[in-house]
Amino acid sequence: MSEITMITGVNLMKRKDLNRKLSHADADGVWAFTPSSFSALMGGIKPDYLKLMMKRLADQGVLTRAVRGVYVNPHARSRPSDVRRALLRFLRPREINYVSLESKLSEAGAISQRSTALTCMTTGSQGRFETPWGTIEFTHTDRKIRIGVDVIARDDGTLEATMRTALRDLRRVGRNHDVIDAKTLTEAISKEESRDEQQSCRP
Structure with missing residues:
Protein backbone atom coordinates (compact mmCIF):
# COMPACT_ATOMS: atom_id res chain seq x y z
CA MET A 1 0.00 0.00 0.00
CA ASN A 73 -2.37 14.00 19.95
CA PRO A 74 -5.65 15.47 21.30
CA HIS A 75 -6.85 12.04 22.42
CA ALA A 76 -3.75 11.14 24.43
CA ARG A 77 -4.40 10.35 28.08
CA SER A 78 -0.81 11.34 28.85
CA ARG A 79 -1.43 14.86 27.57
CA PRO A 80 -0.73 17.23 30.50
CA SER A 81 -3.48 19.37 31.94
CA ASP A 82 -1.56 22.53 31.07
CA VAL A 83 -0.57 21.87 27.47
CA ARG A 84 0.69 25.40 26.90
CA ARG A 85 3.35 25.09 29.61
CA ALA A 86 4.29 21.61 28.46
CA LEU A 87 4.93 22.88 24.92
CA LEU A 88 7.90 24.98 26.10
CA ARG A 89 10.41 22.18 25.68
CA PHE A 90 9.26 21.59 22.10
CA LEU A 91 9.57 25.23 21.06
CA ARG A 92 13.14 25.80 22.26
CA PRO A 93 14.33 22.18 22.74
CA ARG A 94 18.04 22.91 23.11
CA GLU A 95 17.68 25.92 25.39
CA ILE A 96 16.75 26.67 28.99
CA ASN A 97 13.19 27.99 29.11
CA TYR A 98 11.28 29.01 32.20
CA VAL A 99 8.03 30.74 33.11
CA SER A 100 8.73 34.20 34.55
CA LEU A 101 7.80 37.89 34.32
CA GLU A 102 4.08 38.73 34.53
CA SER A 103 2.92 35.11 34.47
CA LYS A 104 4.89 34.19 37.58
CA LEU A 105 4.31 37.41 39.50
CA SER A 106 0.60 37.62 38.79
CA GLU A 107 0.06 34.07 40.06
CA ALA A 108 1.18 35.28 43.48
CA GLY A 109 -0.90 38.44 43.20
CA ALA A 110 2.27 40.56 43.27
CA ILE A 111 1.41 42.37 40.05
CA SER A 112 -1.94 43.60 38.81
CA GLN A 113 -0.94 43.58 35.14
CA ARG A 114 -1.80 40.04 34.09
CA SER A 115 -0.64 39.01 30.64
CA THR A 116 -2.88 36.81 28.52
CA ALA A 117 0.33 35.25 27.17
CA LEU A 118 2.45 32.76 29.08
CA THR A 119 5.54 34.92 29.60
CA CYS A 120 8.82 33.03 29.58
CA MET A 121 12.55 33.64 29.54
CA THR A 122 14.81 31.63 27.26
CA THR A 123 18.51 31.30 26.54
CA GLY A 124 17.43 30.99 22.91
CA SER A 125 15.91 33.54 20.57
CA GLN A 126 12.88 35.59 21.53
CA GLY A 127 9.58 34.88 19.85
CA ARG A 128 5.82 34.73 20.18
CA PHE A 129 3.75 31.65 19.41
CA GLU A 130 0.00 31.40 19.01
CA THR A 131 -1.29 27.96 20.02
CA PRO A 132 -4.79 26.51 20.43
CA TRP A 133 -4.17 26.73 24.19
CA GLY A 134 -3.08 30.35 24.23
CA THR A 135 -0.08 32.51 23.43
CA ILE A 136 3.49 31.77 24.53
CA GLU A 137 5.97 34.64 24.62
CA PHE A 138 9.73 34.13 24.89
CA THR A 139 12.16 36.87 25.98
CA HIS A 140 15.87 36.21 25.57
CA THR A 141 18.26 36.23 28.51
CA ASP A 142 22.06 36.12 28.52
CA ARG A 143 22.22 35.37 32.24
CA LYS A 144 23.54 32.08 33.55
CA ILE A 145 20.54 30.18 34.88
CA ARG A 146 21.08 28.08 37.99
CA ILE A 147 18.56 25.28 38.26
CA GLY A 148 17.34 25.00 41.84
CA VAL A 149 18.48 28.53 42.66
CA ASP A 150 17.19 30.94 40.01
CA VAL A 151 14.52 28.60 38.73
CA ILE A 152 12.72 25.59 40.15
CA ALA A 153 11.46 22.47 38.44
CA ARG A 154 7.75 21.80 38.67
CA ASP A 155 6.27 18.33 38.99
CA ASP A 156 5.44 18.37 35.28
CA GLY A 157 9.10 18.93 34.39
CA THR A 158 8.76 22.56 33.32
CA LEU A 159 10.93 25.26 34.86
CA GLU A 160 9.61 28.31 36.68
CA ALA A 161 11.39 31.38 38.05
CA THR A 162 11.55 32.02 41.75
CA MET A 163 9.81 35.20 42.82
CA ARG A 164 13.15 37.01 43.08
CA THR A 165 14.20 35.85 39.61
CA ALA A 166 10.85 36.85 38.10
CA LEU A 167 11.22 40.33 39.62
CA ARG A 168 14.78 40.62 38.33
CA ASP A 169 13.65 39.57 34.87
CA LEU A 170 10.79 42.05 34.85
CA ARG A 171 13.08 44.90 35.82
CA ARG A 172 15.61 43.90 33.19
CA VAL A 173 13.08 43.94 30.36
CA GLY A 174 11.76 47.25 31.72
CA ARG A 175 8.03 46.73 31.70
CA ASN A 176 5.20 46.75 34.25
CA HIS A 177 7.54 47.10 37.24
CA ASP A 178 5.53 50.16 38.28
CA VAL A 179 2.41 48.07 39.02
CA ILE A 180 4.07 45.73 41.51
CA ASP A 181 2.38 45.41 44.90
CA ALA A 182 5.46 45.65 47.15
CA LYS A 183 3.75 44.22 50.24
CA THR A 184 2.31 41.21 48.42
CA LEU A 185 5.63 40.64 46.66
CA THR A 186 7.56 40.63 49.95
CA GLU A 187 5.09 38.18 51.47
CA ALA A 188 5.24 35.92 48.40
CA ILE A 189 9.05 35.86 48.43
CA SER A 190 9.11 35.06 52.15
CA LYS A 191 6.54 32.29 51.76
CA GLU A 192 8.34 30.76 48.79
CA GLU A 193 11.77 30.82 50.43
CA SER A 194 10.39 29.40 53.67
CA ARG A 195 8.76 26.55 51.78
CA ASP A 196 11.95 25.83 49.83
CA GLU A 197 13.98 25.82 53.04
CA GLN A 198 11.62 23.33 54.66
CA GLN A 199 11.77 21.06 51.63
CA SER A 200 15.59 21.15 51.58
CA CYS A 201 15.66 20.02 55.23
CA ARG A 202 13.56 16.92 54.56
CA PRO A 203 15.51 13.62 54.60
Whole structure:
Protein backbone atom coordinates (compact mmCIF):
# COMPACT_ATOMS: atom_id res chain seq x y z
CA MET A 1 0.00 0.00 0.00
CA SER A 2 1.47 3.38 -0.99
CA GLU A 3 2.00 6.30 1.37
CA ILE A 4 -0.43 8.33 -0.74
CA THR A 5 -3.18 5.87 0.16
CA MET A 6 -2.17 6.11 3.80
CA ILE A 7 -2.33 9.91 3.68
CA THR A 8 -5.77 10.05 2.11
CA GLY A 9 -7.18 7.79 4.84
CA VAL A 10 -8.85 5.44 2.32
CA ASN A 11 -7.40 2.27 3.81
CA LEU A 12 -9.10 1.33 7.10
CA MET A 13 -6.31 -1.01 8.18
CA LYS A 14 -3.78 1.76 7.81
CA ARG A 15 -5.88 4.00 10.03
CA LYS A 16 -6.15 1.23 12.62
CA ASP A 17 -2.38 0.82 12.48
CA LEU A 18 -1.94 4.56 12.99
CA ASN A 19 -4.30 4.59 15.97
CA ARG A 20 -2.48 1.60 17.47
CA LYS A 21 0.88 3.34 17.19
CA LEU A 22 -0.49 6.55 18.66
CA SER A 23 -1.98 4.55 21.52
CA HIS A 24 1.35 2.84 22.22
CA ALA A 25 3.14 6.19 22.16
CA ASP A 26 0.54 7.59 24.57
CA ALA A 27 1.14 4.66 26.93
CA ASP A 28 4.81 5.64 26.91
CA GLY A 29 3.92 9.22 27.78
CA VAL A 30 4.37 10.63 24.27
CA TRP A 31 1.57 13.06 23.44
CA ALA A 32 3.27 15.53 21.06
CA PHE A 33 5.32 15.08 17.94
CA THR A 34 7.70 16.88 15.66
CA PRO A 35 7.77 15.72 12.02
CA SER A 36 10.90 13.67 12.68
CA SER A 37 9.51 11.93 15.78
CA PHE A 38 6.21 11.23 14.03
CA SER A 39 8.05 9.78 11.05
CA ALA A 40 10.01 7.52 13.41
CA LEU A 41 6.77 6.40 15.08
CA MET A 42 5.36 5.41 11.71
CA GLY A 43 8.47 3.50 10.72
CA GLY A 44 9.79 6.16 8.39
CA ILE A 45 7.81 8.41 6.07
CA LYS A 46 9.34 9.92 2.97
CA PRO A 47 9.89 13.69 3.42
CA ASP A 48 7.79 14.41 0.34
CA TYR A 49 4.74 12.87 2.02
CA LEU A 50 5.35 13.64 5.69
CA LYS A 51 4.21 17.26 5.67
CA LEU A 52 1.11 16.42 3.64
CA MET A 53 0.28 13.49 5.87
CA MET A 54 0.49 15.50 9.11
CA LYS A 55 -1.59 18.30 7.64
CA ARG A 56 -4.25 15.84 6.54
CA LEU A 57 -4.33 14.17 9.96
CA ALA A 58 -4.69 17.60 11.57
CA ASP A 59 -7.57 18.42 9.21
CA GLN A 60 -9.23 15.14 10.23
CA GLY A 61 -8.78 15.82 13.96
CA VAL A 62 -6.38 12.92 14.51
CA LEU A 63 -3.66 15.43 15.43
CA THR A 64 -3.82 19.06 16.53
CA ARG A 65 -1.31 21.53 15.11
CA ALA A 66 0.13 23.36 18.12
CA VAL A 67 2.58 25.56 16.22
CA ARG A 68 4.61 25.10 13.11
CA GLY A 69 6.50 21.83 13.42
CA VAL A 70 4.74 20.59 16.57
CA TYR A 71 1.61 18.45 16.64
CA VAL A 72 -0.37 17.18 19.63
CA ASN A 73 -2.37 14.00 19.95
CA PRO A 74 -5.65 15.47 21.30
CA HIS A 75 -6.85 12.04 22.42
CA ALA A 76 -3.75 11.14 24.43
CA ARG A 77 -4.40 10.35 28.08
CA SER A 78 -0.81 11.34 28.85
CA ARG A 79 -1.43 14.86 27.57
CA PRO A 80 -0.73 17.23 30.50
CA SER A 81 -3.48 19.37 31.94
CA ASP A 82 -1.56 22.53 31.07
CA VAL A 83 -0.57 21.87 27.47
CA ARG A 84 0.69 25.40 26.90
CA ARG A 85 3.35 25.09 29.61
CA ALA A 86 4.29 21.61 28.46
CA LEU A 87 4.93 22.88 24.92
CA LEU A 88 7.90 24.98 26.10
CA ARG A 89 10.41 22.18 25.68
CA PHE A 90 9.26 21.59 22.10
CA LEU A 91 9.57 25.23 21.06
CA ARG A 92 13.14 25.80 22.26
CA PRO A 93 14.33 22.18 22.74
CA ARG A 94 18.04 22.91 23.11
CA GLU A 95 17.68 25.92 25.39
CA ILE A 96 16.75 26.67 28.99
CA ASN A 97 13.19 27.99 29.11
CA TYR A 98 11.28 29.01 32.20
CA VAL A 99 8.03 30.74 33.11
CA SER A 100 8.73 34.20 34.55
CA LEU A 101 7.80 37.89 34.32
CA GLU A 102 4.08 38.73 34.53
CA SER A 103 2.92 35.11 34.47
CA LYS A 104 4.89 34.19 37.58
CA LEU A 105 4.31 37.41 39.50
CA SER A 106 0.60 37.62 38.79
CA GLU A 107 0.06 34.07 40.06
CA ALA A 108 1.18 35.28 43.48
CA GLY A 109 -0.90 38.44 43.20
CA ALA A 110 2.27 40.56 43.27
CA ILE A 111 1.41 42.37 40.05
CA SER A 112 -1.94 43.60 38.81
CA GLN A 113 -0.94 43.58 35.14
CA ARG A 114 -1.80 40.04 34.09
CA SER A 115 -0.64 39.01 30.64
CA THR A 116 -2.88 36.81 28.52
CA ALA A 117 0.33 35.25 27.17
CA LEU A 118 2.45 32.76 29.08
CA THR A 119 5.54 34.92 29.60
CA CYS A 120 8.82 33.03 29.58
CA MET A 121 12.55 33.64 29.54
CA THR A 122 14.81 31.63 27.26
CA THR A 123 18.51 31.30 26.54
CA GLY A 124 17.43 30.99 22.91
CA SER A 125 15.91 33.54 20.57
CA GLN A 126 12.88 35.59 21.53
CA GLY A 127 9.58 34.88 19.85
CA ARG A 128 5.82 34.73 20.18
CA PHE A 129 3.75 31.65 19.41
CA GLU A 130 0.00 31.40 19.01
CA THR A 131 -1.29 27.96 20.02
CA PRO A 132 -4.79 26.51 20.43
CA TRP A 133 -4.17 26.73 24.19
CA GLY A 134 -3.08 30.35 24.23
CA THR A 135 -0.08 32.51 23.43
CA ILE A 136 3.49 31.77 24.53
CA GLU A 137 5.97 34.64 24.62
CA PHE A 138 9.73 34.13 24.89
CA THR A 139 12.16 36.87 25.98
CA HIS A 140 15.87 36.21 25.57
CA THR A 141 18.26 36.23 28.51
CA ASP A 142 22.06 36.12 28.52
CA ARG A 143 22.22 35.37 32.24
CA LYS A 144 23.54 32.08 33.55
CA ILE A 145 20.54 30.18 34.88
CA ARG A 146 21.08 28.08 37.99
CA ILE A 147 18.56 25.28 38.26
CA GLY A 148 17.34 25.00 41.84
CA VAL A 149 18.48 28.53 42.66
CA ASP A 150 17.19 30.94 40.01
CA VAL A 151 14.52 28.60 38.73
CA ILE A 152 12.72 25.59 40.15
CA ALA A 153 11.46 22.47 38.44
CA ARG A 154 7.75 21.80 38.67
CA ASP A 155 6.27 18.33 38.99
CA ASP A 156 5.44 18.37 35.28
CA GLY A 157 9.10 18.93 34.39
CA THR A 158 8.76 22.56 33.32
CA LEU A 159 10.93 25.26 34.86
CA GLU A 160 9.61 28.31 36.68
CA ALA A 161 11.39 31.38 38.05
CA THR A 162 11.55 32.02 41.75
CA MET A 163 9.81 35.20 42.82
CA ARG A 164 13.15 37.01 43.08
CA THR A 165 14.20 35.85 39.61
CA ALA A 166 10.85 36.85 38.10
CA LEU A 167 11.22 40.33 39.62
CA ARG A 168 14.78 40.62 38.33
CA ASP A 169 13.65 39.57 34.87
CA LEU A 170 10.79 42.05 34.85
CA ARG A 171 13.08 44.90 35.82
CA ARG A 172 15.61 43.90 33.19
CA VAL A 173 13.08 43.94 30.36
CA GLY A 174 11.76 47.25 31.72
CA ARG A 175 8.03 46.73 31.70
CA ASN A 176 5.20 46.75 34.25
CA HIS A 177 7.54 47.10 37.24
CA ASP A 178 5.53 50.16 38.28
CA VAL A 179 2.41 48.07 39.02
CA ILE A 180 4.07 45.73 41.51
CA ASP A 181 2.38 45.41 44.90
CA ALA A 182 5.46 45.65 47.15
CA LYS A 183 3.75 44.22 50.24
CA THR A 184 2.31 41.21 48.42
CA LEU A 185 5.63 40.64 46.66
CA THR A 186 7.56 40.63 49.95
CA GLU A 187 5.09 38.18 51.47
CA ALA A 188 5.24 35.92 48.40
CA ILE A 189 9.05 35.86 48.43
CA SER A 190 9.11 35.06 52.15
CA LYS A 191 6.54 32.29 51.76
CA GLU A 192 8.34 30.76 48.79
CA GLU A 193 11.77 30.82 50.43
CA SER A 194 10.39 29.40 53.67
CA ARG A 195 8.76 26.55 51.78
CA ASP A 196 11.95 25.83 49.83
CA GLU A 197 13.98 25.82 53.04
CA GLN A 198 11.62 23.33 54.66
CA GLN A 199 11.77 21.06 51.63
CA SER A 200 15.59 21.15 51.58
CA CYS A 201 15.66 20.02 55.23
CA ARG A 202 13.56 16.92 54.56
CA PRO A 203 15.51 13.62 54.60
